[in-house]
Amino acid sequence: MSDKLKLSDLNSILKDLDVESLEGVTIEGDIELDIQGGGGMNPAMAYALGHEAAQISLHVANIARMLGYPVDQLFAQCLGAGGETAALQAEPAIEELLQAKFDVARSSEWNTPIQEVTLGATSADGGSRGHTITLGGEKAMPFYFDAEMPNRNYVTMDVFDMPISMAKSVKSNYEDVMGDPAEWAKKVVNEYNADMVTIHLISTDPLINDTPAKEAAKVVEDVLQAVDVPIVIGGSGNPQKDPEVLEKAAEVAEGERALLASASLNLDYERVAKAATDYGHAVLSWTQLEINAQKELNRKLMKQCNVPRDSIVMDPTTAALGYGLDYAYSNMERIRLSALMGDDELNFPMSSGTTNAWGARESWMKESPLKEDSDWGPREYRGPIWEIVTGLALALAGNDMFMMMHPTSVQVLKEITQTLYGNIEAKNPDITNWITAEV
Amino acid sequence: MKINSPLDAYKYLPGTNCGRCGEDTCMAFASHLIDRSKSGEDCLPMVEEDKYAKKLEELEKLLAPEIREVTIGTGEKSVTIGGDDVLFRHKLTFFNKTAYAYDVTDTMDEKELEERINTIQTFKKFYVGEFLNLDMVAVRCVSGKPDTFASTVKKVIGLTELPLVLCSFDPAVLKAALEVAADKKPLMYAANQENWKEVAGLAKEYEVPVTLFAPNDLDLLKSMAKTFAELGIEDLVLDPGTFPTGRELKTTFENFLKIRRAGIDGDGEIAYPIMAVPLTAWMAYDDDVSASYWETVVASVLTVKYGDIMIMHSIEPYALLPEMHLRDTIYTDPRKPVTVDPGVWEVGSPTADSPIIVTTNFALTYYTVESDISSNKIDCYIVVADTEGIGVEAAVAGGQLTADKIKKTLENAKFDLKEKTNYNTVILPGLSARLQGDVEDKVGSRVLIGSADSGRLPGWLEKNWPPQDK
Numbered sequence: 084m085s086d087k088l089k090l091s092d093l094n095s096i097l098k099d100l101d102v103e104s105l106e107g108v109t110i111e112g113d114i115e116l117d118i119q120g121g122g123g124m125n126p127a128m129a130y131a132l133g134h135e136a137a138q139i140s141l142h143v144a145n146i147a148r149m150l151g152y153p154v155d156q157l158f159a160q161c162l163g164a165g166g167e168t169a170a171l172q173a174e175p176a177i178e179e180l181l182q183a184k185f186d187v188a189r190s191s192e193w194n195t196p197i198q199e200v201t202l203g204a205t206s207a208d209g210g211s212r213g214h215t216i217t218l219g220g221e222k223a224m225p226f227y228f229d230a231e232m233p234n235r236n237y238v239t240m241d242v243f244d245m246p247i248s249m250a251k252s253v254k255s256n257y258e259d260v261m262g263d264p265a266e267w268a269k270k271v272v273n274e275y276n277a278d279m280v281t282i283h284l285i286s287t288d289p290l291i292n293d294t295p296a297k298e299a300a301k302v303v304e305d306v307l308q309a310v311d312v313p314i315v316i317g318g319s320g321n322p323q324k325d326p327e328v329l330e331k332a333a334e335v336a337e338g339e340r341a342l343l344a345s346a347s348l349n350l351d352y353e354r355v356a357k358a359a360t361d362y363g364h365a366v367l368s369w370t371q372l373e374i375n376a377q378k379e380l381n382r383k384l385m386k387q388c389n390v391p392r393d394s395i396v397m398d399p400t401t402a403a404l405g406y407g408l409d410y411a412y413s414n415m416e417r418i419r420l421s422a423l424m425g426d427d428e429l430n431f432p433m434s435s436g437t438t439n440a441w442g443a444r445e446s447w448m449k450e451s452p453l454k455e456d457s458d459w460g461p462r463e464y465r466g467p468i469w470e471i472v473t474g475l476a477l478a479l480a481g482n483d484m485f486m487m488m489h490p491t492s493v494q495v496l497k498e499i500t501q502t503l504y505g506n507i508e509a510k511n512p513d514i515t516n517w518i519t520a521e522v
Numbered sequence: 523m524k525i526n527s528p529l530d531a532y533k534y535l536p537g538t539n540c541g542r543c544g545e546d547t548c549m550a551f552a553s554h555l556i557d558r559s560k561s562g563e564d565c566l567p568m569v570e571e572d573k574y575a576k577k578l579e580e581l582e583k584l585l586a587p588e589i590r591e592v593t594i595g596t597g598e599k600s601v602t603i604g605g606d607d608v609l610f611r612h613k614l615t616f617f618n619k620t621a622y623a624y625d626v627t628d629t630m631d632e633k634e635l636e637e638r639i640n641t642i643q644t645f646k647k648f649y650v651g652e653f654l655n656l657d658m659v660a661v662r663c664v665s666g667k668p669d670t671f672a673s674t675v676k677k678v679i680g681l682t683e684l685p686l687v688l689c690s691f692d693p694a695v696l697k698a699a700l701e702v703a704a705d706k707k708p709l710m711y712a713a714n715q716e717n718w719k720e721v722a723g724l725a726k727e728y729e730v731p732v733t734l735f736a737p738n739d740l741d742l743l744k745s746m747a748k749t750f751a752e753l754g755i756e757d758l759v760l761d762p763g764t765f766p767t768g769r770e771l772k773t774t775f776e777n778f779l780k781i782r783r784a785g786i787d788g789d790g791e792i793a794y795p796i797m798a799v800p801l802t803a804w805m806a807y808d809d810d811v812s813a814s815y816w817e818t819v820v821a822s823v824l825t826v827k828y829g830d831i832m833i834m835h836s837i838e839p840y841a842l843l844p845e846m847h848l849r850d851t852i853y854t855d856p857r858k859p860v861t862v863d864p865g866v867w868e869v870g871s872p873t874a875d876s877p878i879i880v881t882t883n884f885a886l887t888y889y890t891v892e893s894d895i896s897s898n899k900i901d902c903y904i905v906v907a908d909t910e911g912i913g914v915e916a917a918v919a920g921g922q923l924t925a926d927k928i929k930k931t932l933e934n935a936k937f938d939l940k941e942k943t944n945y946n947t948v949i950l951p952g953l954s955a956r957l958q959g960d961v962e963d964k965v966g967s968r969v970l971i972g973s974a975d976s977g978r979l980p981g982w983l984e985k986n987w988p989p990q991d992k
Contacts (some may be wrong), residue, residue: 180718181749183791185740187784228776348919371916405649405847407886407913409854412826413612420610444977445843452977453897455653457645460839468815472822472844476851479826501818502771509768511807515737518689518711519664522804522813522835 085459121413142469189229193423195363197221198392198431199234200365202279203313204340209363212339212380213311216278218396218483219432224419225481226503236478236500238493239279239315240271240486241438244294244302250447252466253488264302266307269416275490276497281315281344282306286327288319296324296331305333307339313368315342315367315486322350326358342396342434345369348380358389365394367434372400372410380442385428398486401435403443412480419481432483437496440473441466441488467491523607524584528552534581535565536574542566555585557614557857558607585775588786589793591618591924592731592757593659594709595685601657603759604795604829609786612856619853621831622845623658623687625801628665628674635674639681641837648897650889654846656684660833661699662713663690666890668698675699679706687711687733687833693720705826709831711735711797712761718746725755733797738764738773740780740792748791759796759831766806766820782828795830804835814841822848853885862888864908866935870901874944877902877987879972879979880928881951882909882917891976898980905948907931915953925960939967947989951976 131282190301195221204210222230246261256275260267264282271277284299286292303316316332318325329343344357345367346352359366368384370376377399384390399418402411415433422430446469451459459465470492474485478500487493501507512520525531526929528921531552538548543564545551554560562582566573591605605617610623624642626635626716636818639659646653675688679702686708688699696710712735713721722988725732743760750758778975785793807813814836821834825848834845850893861883869892881891895902907927909917917923928948932939939946946967950957954975961969968989973982 177719177749177753180715180742180745181752183741183744183748185744185780185784185792187780187789188787224774226772227779319716371920402849404844406850409851409856410860411853413610413856416610417612444975445847446713448975448977451647452894452980453648455897456647457841461844464811464815464838464840465843468818468844470838471819472848475819475822477846479823495815495819499823502768503823505769505772505773507815508767509770509806511765511767511770512802514765514799514805515714515765516691517799517802517805518662519666519689520802520805521664522801 093297095172098213115494126226160332167308172180190223190227193223193229195423195425195427195430197419198395199424200396201431202340202342202365203316204338204363208340209338210340211307211311212313214313215340216313219361221419221423221481223423225479232504234483235506236483236485236497237278237445238487238497239281240275240277240493241281241283241486241488242267242271242306243285244285244299245292249488250441252447252463253441254258256490265305267307268310271490272312275493277283277312277493278314279313279484280306280310281317281486283317284328284332285317285319287324288321291319291322299328300331300335304335313340315344316364317344322347326351326354329355330358333362333364336364336386337362340345340364344368345398346380350378352383353388354383356390358392359394365396366390367396367398368431369398372402372407373400374414374421375431377418378426381428381431395431395436397429397431398434398436400438401473401477403440404476405445405455405470406443406474407442408461408476412476415477415480415482416442426491433481434484434486435474435477435482437474437477437485437492438488440470443469467495472498478503523556523558525885526556528556531555531581534577534584536567538567540567555581558585558617561585576722586590587617589782589795590756590758592759592795594621594687594707594731594831596707597683597704599657599683599685600707601685601831606782606786606828609828611785611852614766615855615857616853618830620825620829620849621657622849623660623831623833624656624837625660625662625689625833625835626674626678627662628667628671630674632677635677636681638837639678642685643682644803645837645839645842647843647848648893649850650886651893654850655937656842656846658685658687658831660689662689663688663692663695663699664735666692666695668692668695669967671695672698672702676702679703682753685709689833691717691735693717693724696721696724700728700730704730707731709733709759713746713750715742715746718749719788722750722753722755725750725757726753731757731759733759733761734760735763738765738770740777743781744792747794751791754814758794759797760792760794761799764799764802764824765801766802771820775827778824778828796828798824798829800824801833801835810836814838817841818844821845825849826852829987859911860885861911862906864906864931864934866932866937867892867904867906868902869895869904870899872901872903874942875988876943877983878905878939878943878948879903880907880948880954881976882907882912882923883916884911884913884917887913891979894976898981900983903937905931905935905937914951918954918957923954923957925957925964928957928961929964939965945989949987971987 199217199220201215202216203212203215205212217234220233242264244264260270268280286294287299318328342365344356347369368380370380399414402408418429446466467489470489474496532549535548543551563569568578587605587607589604589606591602593600593602601621602618603621608614626638642656645656661675683878689711690696710730710732712733714735720843734746765771765774781796800817801818803820804813807816817836818841837859862885864883879902881887909922912922947972948967951973955971958969973979
């Protein structure tokens with residue numbers, strides 16, 4: 084045996100010795116241990132060395148035991164333990180947690196706040212709304228710690244100017260007001276806590292009732308009478324008829340600072356923009372899941388139609404959960420990131436037609452049309468959560484305003500977005516021992 | 523990863539353009555390394571020849587994702603979590619979808635245990651050509667007894683191949699369970715400020731991944747991660763605590779953002795997968811539907827931003843379906859093409875009497891229609907028009923789905939309706955009814971208007987097919 088051994092060498096020599104091979108073993112002289120490292124040893128090294136040393140003591144003790152020496156008694160005496168071979172277990176040599184300080188930088192790339200857009204006008208500003216709502220103003224991605232979010236999310240609930248077909252679980256909430264837009268508007272504001280109301284003038288579609296624009300405008304007046312929240316005015320989606328419908332509606336709502344829905348590249352957006360600027364409204368700039376089209380339309384509204392920056396809200400299109408939400412989500416996220424980094428053609432608040440979630444079959448069908456699927460469970464619960472999760476994902480992508488339908492969806496979406504905004508106080512359960520919670 | 527251009531990776535490759543990786547050039551291979559569709563080991567010369575060994579090692583270090591990958595379980599059902607390189611999915615893609623675990627406890631009676639596990643492991647939902655599934659079972663020790671827990675874990679192993687999370691803060695309980703389950707490589711939950719020494723010992727002894735739990739204390743969490751790494755334990759999962767409501771939930775959300783941003787920005791000491799426990803929603807709500815809804819909401823927030831694994835309680839379909847779909851939404855590779863090839867495709871074994879159904883080449887639309895039909899064992903032809911990946915309603919509005927497009931699709935596929943079918947009739951989607959006259963004129967066939975949702979096609983066909991008069 085050499086005079087000097089590294090600890091690990093000794094260990095590897097000893098570990099090969101088993102009981103049989105111990106016969107005739109002699110251990111001569113002192114074993115000199117050369118422990119390298121000294122004072123500057125790091126905890127991992129200390130642990131490794133401690134482990135080696137413990138292993139060696141184990142081997143040496145075994146040898147001693149084979150030689151008939153009362154090893155265990157000796158350990159018990161030395162360690163004050165009752166016969167347990169505590170010293171032989173390889174305990175971590177790190178006795179205290181290594182100190183560490185968590186730190187993360189705030190984003191330096193987000194240097195441009197989102198344009199603020201105020202909807203609704205009170206009597207002080209020539210309108211008759213009870214209050215106004217301001218969208219936008221963010222200096223960071225939604226709910227992030229980089230910068231406080233100045234305005235919360237808002238929900239505008241859909242009201243239609245005629246009875247329409249809708250999912251059963253939605254319809255059951257509106258059967259008593261269907262066909263009476265004013266009562267419908269009152270219901271969503273008073274009972275369902277809507278921040279705003281969207282009046283959709285769908286009966287104006289030539290393929291539906293072809294209601295004249297002038298007549299449809301009366302419905303807008305009725306709604307403005309019935310509720311004092313800011314409103315959104317929507318056409319039927321017919322590109323030929325909508326400009327005229329929105330013009331007339333804008334005229335009767337003069338001074339109320341409504342949001343006109345919408346200007347798009349496939350209709351006469353100049354007329355819609357002019358209706359907004361002439362009568363003091365904001366305009367919804369709607370494109371279909373295409374960031375460059377959104378830039379183009381916004382540019383045209385600003386440069387060609389002279390719509391002020393504080394009067395543009397974007398709808399980059401909402402696809403339902405399971406039906407293209409991945410595109411809608413990333414489209415919005417990219418738009419918002421570009422805006423925060425200074426793209427002034429995308430620097431506007433966003434709106435989502437969250438109601439589109441009700442087009443997903445999972446939200447309304449009684450059961451799966453596929454035999455291979457597991458049972459889908461009751462649709463009464465499936466529908467609202469489909470609308471919630473669709474909206475919530477987009478809230479996290481940067482969406483500011485949600486157009487929604489189901490009262491439960493509205494309530495839960497408002498609860499979670501305002502929680503993340505920091506508006507909700509709640510007493511939390513003690514989660515330190517959640518494992519044993521009775522649920 | 524530490525490099526971001528193919529040139530940076532190319533420097534480490536043999537540069538012989540041998541083609542054994544399936545690419546023509548080393549440069550092409552390098553670009554696949556950067557987009558992570560290939561890995562260093564796909565370069566066979568580097569694996570086989572000693573002279574490249576050092577370069578391969580260096581290259582793999584550079585290519586390793588910023589967030590460590592951790593594998594839980596063994597065999598086919600094992601799950602890998604972590605592995606991300608970006609903070610926003612459109613910048614590359616997110617890797618390794620969030621693993622969803624649902625809980626059982628060691629105080630459940632045998633029947634309940636069996637039923638829950640059965641639901642967890644058999645729940646499935648067809649989506650775009652494949653099934654969405656759930657991933658794991660989390661076994662909670664409520665009894666506080668090592669033997670009871672170990673025997674439940676043993677039962678669970680007998681019932682499912684799904685990977686497990688073993689949940690207790692008592693090292694004796696964890697040890698008892700590891701004695702029966704360690705070879706299945708379960709995830710231990712969890713080390714905390716009190717028990718970390720013993721749990722570290724168990725992680726080393728049994729060689730299993732382990733979760734570190736430091737509710738709302740990122741300094742402590744980092745300190746534990748650093749300590750465990752020093753001890754040689756690097757299969758770590760971080761749980762910064764999931765507070766279910768109020769300002770603390772906002773803080774929880776921010777903690778997830780902070781940990782992931784620090785990790786992606788290069789703080790290796792905290793670059794591990796993150797665990798969320800939306801199950802805590804059940805501690806804040808009394809009635810089942812509210813608790814289940816809120817749990818889904820919390821799970822949704824933390825699936826989008828940046829939970830890699832989570833433990834939940836509700837196994838109601840109205841919780842599972844949106845959770846699975848949202849996860850798919852976030853983890854779908856945005857680089858993946860959204861279209862299928864246009865043409866005339868057969869479903870089942872169509873004959874001259876089978877229906878001809880028109881749809882678009884948007885992958886989601888196509889797979890939905892295809893699965894609605896094949897699931898009901900209907901033989902037919904699907905005419906897939908090239909709408910540039912746009913769905914029916916939008917393609918009709920935007921002019922991508924027209925009579926000309928449908929005519930062209932049939933011509934390109936050399937599919938002569940009069941020759942190959944007995945009825946000379948095509949079925950248009952309900953949402954494209956306005957094309958009816960135009961298609962009749964251009965294609966020269968009869969046109970029927972099908973249901974608006976293809977889920978209702980089987981019922982529609984029963985009533986409307988074959989067409990009344992030939």
